[in-house]
Amino acid sequence: MALAVFLLASVVVSRLVARAQRRAEDAEARRTELEALYDLSIDLFAATNRVGALGEAAGRALRTIGASGGGLVLFRDGLSEVVVSVGVGLDARDPLLESVRRAGEAAEVPAADGTRDVYLPLAVGGRASGVLIVRGTRAERNALSSVGRLVALAVERERFLAERAHLDALKESDALKTSLLRAVSHDLRTPITSIRLGLDRLKRAPGTTGIVEDVARETERLSRRIDNLLAMARLDAGTFVPRPEPAPAADLFRATLDALPLVLAGRDVQVSVDPETPDLYVDPALTVEILANLLENAALAAPAGTPLALVAGPSPLDTTRVRIDVLDRGAGVPSAIKREATADPGDAGRTGLGLTICRSLAHALGGSVCLLDRTGGGTLARLDLPAARGTQEST
Amino acid sequence: MPAGALRILVVDDDLSIRRALSAELGGAGYDVLEAADGAEGLRLFDAHDPDLVVTDLAMPVADGFELVAAVRRSGQTPVIVLSVRGGDADKIRALDLGADDYVVKPFSVSELLARVRAQLRRHGDAPAASLLEFPGLTLDRDRRRVVVEGREVHLTPTELAILDLLASQAGKPVTIRQIIGRVWHGAPGTSADAVRVHVGSLRKKIEPDPARPRYVVTEPWVGYRFVAEPI
Numbered sequence: 001m002a003l004a005v006f007l008l009a010s011v012v013v014s015r016l017v018a019r020a021q022r023r024a025e026d027a028e029a030r031r032t033e034l035e036a037l038y039d040l041s042i043d044l045f046a047a048t049n050r051v052g053a054l055g056e057a058a059g060r061a062l063r064t065i066g067a068s069g070g071g072l073v074l075f076r077d078g079l080s081e082v083v084v085s086v087g088v089g090l091d092a093r094d095p096l097l098e099s100v101r102r103a104g105e106a107a108e109v110p111a112a113d114g115t116r117d118v119y120l121p122l123a124v125g126g127r128a129s130g131v132l133i134v135r136g137t138r139a140e141r142n143a144l145s146s147v148g149r150l151v152a153l154a155v156e157r158e159r160f161l162a163e164r165a166h167l168d169a170l171k172e173s174d175a176l177k178t179s180l181l182r183a184v185s186h187d188l189r190t191p192i193t194s195i196r197l198g199l200d201r202l203k204r205a206p207g208t209t210g211i212v213e214d215v216a217r218e219t220e221r222l223s224r225r226i227d228n229l230l231a232m233a234r235l236d237a238g239t240f241v242p243r244p245e246p247a248p249a250a251d252l253f254r255a256t257l258d259a260l261p262l263v264l265a266g267r268d269v270q271v272s273v274d275p276e277t278p279d280l281y282v283d284p285a286l287t288v289e290i291l292a293n294l295l296e297n298a299a300l301a302a303p304a305g306t307p308l309a310l311v312a313g314p315s316p317l318d319t320t321r322v323r324i325d326v327l328d329r330g331a332g333v334p335s336a337i338k339r340e341a342t343a344d345p346g347d348a349g350r351t352g353l354g355l356t357i358c359r360s361l362a363h364a365l366g367g368s369v370c371l372l373d374r375t376g377g378g379t380l381a382r383l384d385l386p387a388a389r390g391t392q393e394s395t
Numbered sequence: 396m397p398a399g400a401l402r403i404l405v406v407d408d409d410l411s412i413r414r415a416l417s418a419e420l421g422g423a424g425y426d427v428l429e430a431a432d433g434a435e436g437l438r439l440f441d442a443h444d445p446d447l448v449v450t451d452l453a454m455p456v457a458d459g460f461e462l463v464a465a466v467r468r469s470g471q472t473p474v475i476v477l478s479v480r481g482g483d484a485d486k487i488r489a490l491d492l493g494a495d496d497y498v499v500k501p502f503s504v505s506e507l508l509a510r511v512r513a514q515l516r517r518h519g520d521a522p523a524a525s526l527l528e529f530p531g532l533t534l535d536r537d538r539r540r541v542v543v544e545g546r547e548v549h550l551t552p553t554e555l556a557i558l559d560l561l562a563s564q565a566g567k568p569v570t571i572r573q574i575i576g577r578v579w580h581g582a583p584g585t586s587a588d589a590v591r592v593h594v595g596s597l598r599k600k601i602e603p604d605p606a607r608p609r610y611v612v613t614e615p616w617v618g619y620r621f622v623a624e625p626i
Contacts, residue, residue: 185479186453186479189479189500189501190409190411190412190500191411192500192501193409193412193500193501193502194409194411194412194415195501196501196502196503197412197415197416197419197503197504198415200419200503200504200505201415201418201419201422201504223501243483243616245587245615245616246588246591247613247615248595248598248613249606250605250606250607250608251608251612251613251615253606253607254607254608254612255615261503271606271607272606273605273606275605279591279595284613284615284616285483285615312606
């Protein structure tokens, strides 16, 4: 009896000891897992402050949880991309990936040796951004889920870091473009200024013939072309924002004529502004640039002695627009430009830089330019621009 | 150097521009001093008391703004600044600091000489002349009468105040802020648009050909300028 009691007791005790030992082992395993998770979280968040470090960290995560292999697949723009692959190569077209992404739940594939392959969806706030594949693991599902959540957060963080780096780069390149354009602008205009001042002096020197006038006129053109190209470059670089203000057409016309003293020397330019014309709402400098280009083209196209005209009026169909016409009695719209209307836009070489620039600048002002054959011969360049509200001169 | 010639201080860090300006202004009969930066400009200004200053804005040592402010602190010597295209914020800043006018690079000699003459004349004028006479336009400030091409035109008090402000400083750009300050006495809520409406109706009354304004022109982003030269 005593023996039986002893035996029973020893069985109970040994079971209790075994249970305690199992619990101790479990606790030890949990502790190891927790430690691993802790290390992993440090690894993922403290050590990956740079873009691109996620891959290495995910690889270490797999080793930490005792996986024989696996990797990280991210979904980007509707495509699966293998970011990390440890051991047997991963296939981005693995059908399990797609079903895990859709369901948003983990999938397990048991193996004969008691291990399993686990596909963990990486989801932060709903949609899965990728899948962590853990091959040949014996780890608890809970531990794996924790790892999955950590890696998911790390993926989001990496995405954020990449975005921020991209924004920083954009800002930096904008600042660079702006300062570059400013330097180019200064370096081009300073010599033009001294050339002009020198030419003014040469003009008065005895014995100089028409050649100084020719050089002066070409310098004026060059100067304007530089203005055009710098304006285009600024618009293109996104570093230039037009600054519109209410501008009376008469002032824009006056500034346009002032900008072309040599091109228009000896030419008759008829200027008329319909009394009902509202002020325009435009960037005055850009508008004068467009008008100067159009008027210069008109002066080049029309025979000497024929008058040019600048005409402003309210747009007949739209009270919020102003129409400005630049007219000449030249040969009409060049056939190359007529062809261009139907084919191959952007071919500036064939139709001249001037019109292409005018179109871009007008577009930036919320307007448009078109060329028409003028009744009775010649070209009519029509500029359509926004009108200012409430500041009409006809009050 | 002609005896009794008016003295002009030219400040620009670009040697070729400085040399060209010096030659042109010298050729026009002025006595010219040259400085390569704002600090040197201010030294020459203090030492030689020029009648007018022409200065670039962007310079390595003490820029044009500092020079404008320093010149204005010491008196009413007219200052013309050399601005670059697109530097409208700079222009307004220089005008608000007390600059009298600007020309935009690249400018012509005749343009600069005209501005120089206008500033020297304005500066030499007796203050508060009661009769302002321009080709085709007379403003009798005491009787508050305006005659254009021999006919009296009737202006509202606001239009008259604007015309008086602009014509009494003929040739000088006047900023919208200055107009609001002088005509509306800085009344809060006075907008640039209100100024534009009144200037618009003033122009309708005094400009013989509205398509070709000859008295009041817009200075984009800045304000207005009365352009006719006094008789």
